[in-house]
Amino acid sequence: MHALDDGISRWRRVADAIRADIASGVIAQQLPPEVELAERHGVNRHTVRRAIAALSTEGLLRAERGRGTFVNAQPPRVIYPIGERVRFRENMMKQSIEPSGRLIGAERVAADARQAALLDVSFGAPLHRLERLAVVDSMPMSRSTSLFSAERFPDIISAYAETGSITQALQKSGVSDYRRRETRITAERVSPNDVELLQCASDAIVLISNAVDIDMEGKPVQSVRTRFLADRFELSFKPDTD
Amino acid sequence: MHALDDGISRWRRVADAIRADIASGVIAQQLPPEVELAERHGVNRHTVRRAIAALSTEGLLRAERGRGTFVNAQPPRVIYPIGERVRFRENMMKQSIEPSGRLIGAERVAADARQAALLDVSFGAPLHRLERLAVVDSMPMSRSTSLFSAERFPDIISAYAETGSITQALQKSGVSDYRRRETRITAERVSPNDVELLQCASDAIVLISNAVDIDMEGKPVQSVRTRFLADRFELSFKPDTD
DNA sequence: ATTAGTTGTCTATACAAATAGACAAATAGG
DNA sequence: CCTATTTGTCTATTTGTATAGACAACTAAT
Numbered sequence: 387m388h389a390l391d392d393g394i395s396r397w398r399r400v401a402d403a404i405r406a407d408i409a410s411g412v413i414a415q416q417l418p419p420e421v422e423l424a425e426r427h428g429v430n431r432h433t434v435r436r437a438i439a440a441l442s443t444e445g446l447l448r449a450e451r452g453r454g455t456f457v458n459a460q461p462p463r464v465i466y467p468i469g470e471r472v473r474f475r476e477n478m479m480k481q482s483i484e485p486s487g488r489l490i491g492a493e494r495v496a497a498d499a500r501q502a503a504l505l506d507v508s509f510g511a512p513l514h515r516l517e518r519l520a521v522v523d524s525m526p527m528s529r530s531t532s533l534f535s536a537e538r539f540p541d542i543i544s545a546y547a548e549t550g551s552i553t554q555a556l557q558k559s560g561v562s563d564y565r566r567r568e569t570r571i572t573a574e575r576v577s578p579n580d581v582e583l584l585q586c587a588s589d590a591i592v593l594i595s596n597a598v599d600i601d602m603e604g605k606p607v608q609s610v611r612t613r614f615l616a617d618r619f620e621l622s623f624k625p626d627t628d
Numbered sequence: 629m630h631a632l633d634d635g636i637s638r639w640r641r642v643a644d645a646i647r648a649d650i651a652s653g654v655i656a657q658q659l660p661p662e663v664e665l666a667e668r669h670g671v672n673r674h675t676v677r678r679a680i681a682a683l684s685t686e687g688l689l690r691a692e693r694g695r696g697t698f699v700n701a702q703p704p705r706v707i708y709p710i711g712e713r714v715r716f717r718e719n720m721m722k723q724s725i726e727p728s729g730r731l732i733g734a735e736r737v738a739a740d741a742r743q744a745a746l747l748d749v750s751f752g753a754p755l756h757r758l759e760r761l762a763v764v765d766s767m768p769m770s771r772s773t774s775l776f777s778a779e780r781f782p783d784i785i786s787a788y789a790e791t792g793s794i795t796q797a798l799q800k801s802g803v804s805d806y807r808r809r810e811t812r813i814t815a816e817r818v819s820p821n822d823v824e825l826l827q828c829a830s831d832a833i834v835l836i837s838n839a840v841d842i843d844m845e846g847k848p849v850q851s852v853r854t855r856f857l858a859d860r861f862e863l864s865f866k867p868d869t870d
Numbered sequence: 871a872t873t874a875g876t877t878g879t880c881t882a883t884a885c886a887a888a889t890a891g892a893c894a895a896a897t898a899g900g
Numbered sequence: 901c902c903t904a905t906t907t908g909t910c911t912a913t914t915t916g917t918a919t920a921g922a923c924a925a926c927t928a929a930t
Contacts, residue, residue: 391886392830393643393682395917398635399830402817409816419876430919435877440635451877452926463814468865569865572705573815573833573858574651575644588634588641591815591833616815623710623811623865633916637887661906672889677907693907694897 401437417455463620491517512536526584530612569597591616643679659697705862712807733759734785754778768826772854811839833858
């Protein structure tokens with residue numbers, strides 16, 4: 387009677403279903419009793435209990451003996467505008483959120499064919515790779531990998547380390563302003579490497595944004611790949627605004 | 629010694645890792661031998677075999693006894709531009725793709741608070757809900773739920789049924805042109821209802837786009853929620869283009 | 871105080887997942 | 901032809917998942 391053997395346990399599917407019901411508002415404050423949930427999902431009560439246990443350690447639910455199981459209030463999704471002007475710090479502060487970027491790694495690499503085309507440098511040219519982690523209220527939000535031409539921006543790493551801001555680091559390197567040329571968005575399961583970094587479940591979903599920033603003459607400045615945790619973010623694109 | 633009990637079987641995690649390695653180009657044509665994969669992922673060879681079996685029935689891999697396991701060529705992700713002008717048919721035909729929309733349901737509903745605000749109608753006002761399925765080469769790509777004011781567009785359903793196009797259905801209803809006001813993007817696991825409709829795995833990831841279209845006077849025309857299969861799509865946002 | 875309804879804990883059983891080892895069958899290269 | 905390498909098949913064992921039933925502990929209302 388097993389629907390599809392997709393390698394996902396029943397309690398996990400029940401947990402996902404409950405999570406979805408909460409997100410969509412089907413379940414508001416209090417969960418139905420365990421026996422009812424078991425019937426609804428066609429599983430044993432113990433399976434429901436395991437699902438609830440998982441969601442409880444996640445902080446989404448709170449079970450009280452004799453009373454029932456309740457939904458904890460969740461922080462709303464952070465809205466992240468994508469458009470011509472993308473400035474992480476500005477965007478967050480408009481929503482009364484105090485952000486902080488953390489440098490988690492820097493490396494010198496050679497441009498592969500794809501990056502060479504995006505950044506308009508020759509194949510194999512030296513690049514600075516900058517790994518950042520965006521944190522809001524001590525909760526990891528996204529992980530970014532930026533690539534800069536090492537020839538054009540030899541000191542971008544130290545400039546970022548000092549200022550903690552891409553915008554300011556670029557200003558020190560002579561780029562007074564920049565804008566986004568293109569943003570491509572897709573979604574995947576989080577990579578195992580990022581699980582502890584982002585403090586998320588090992589099967590969390592990340593929104594992936596591949597973008598290229600250009601200076602005012604239209605020359606590529608940075609190529610950046612950001613992985614947003616999908617359950618903490620919502621990307622917003624407004625044509626008119628700004 | 630279990631890393632994290634997240635309800636996902638080991639073979640499934642190995643399968644996901646292999647899929648990711650293929651997507652990122654770490655694995656190109658041929659897979660490493662099963663024993664090597666087993667070591668790399670810290671599992672038994674049989675577990676790797678099960679992962680490979682799943683990916684083979686999925687069409688991603690092809691195992692040949694005595695030779696090895698090979699990666700089948702995959703169709704590239706369809707690039708879907710989001711911007712002011714969003715026209716499904718036009719967008720697809722630019723990429724030499726012949727699309728087709730299928731009407732899978734229509735219903736008359738009352739506006740809830742959120743939809744009323746988006747469409748600028750009063751709470752409880754009658755809406756037409758239009759459910760569509762976008763198909764490319766007989767492969768389902770996305771599922772859309774459109775909402776129109778039933779007062780302003782009483783015949784939108786039949787107009788869409790005749791023309792098979794939102795753009796043309798709106799023209800028949802007196803809207804010569806429209807543009808997108810805002811697009812909000814997030815990602816979730818596919819809902820169980822959509823699994824058979826979209827012909828995808830029960831834990832596939834969907835990119836969700838919530839958008840509002842407005843006419844040339846700025847009045848809201850439709851509110852549309854589209855669920856794109858993340859492994860078949862890439863959303864692209866270009867500020868300058870058009 | 872009693873009762874109905876709820877979550878928490880315990881034992882037991884059937885079934886699937888993962889591990890382990892051995893060997894067959896096909897391929898490729900010397 | 902022979903050998904090394906690789907995928908395919910088989911048996912067996914251990915561990916984890918899911919089901920089943922019973923009962924305790926707690927809450928809220930009568």
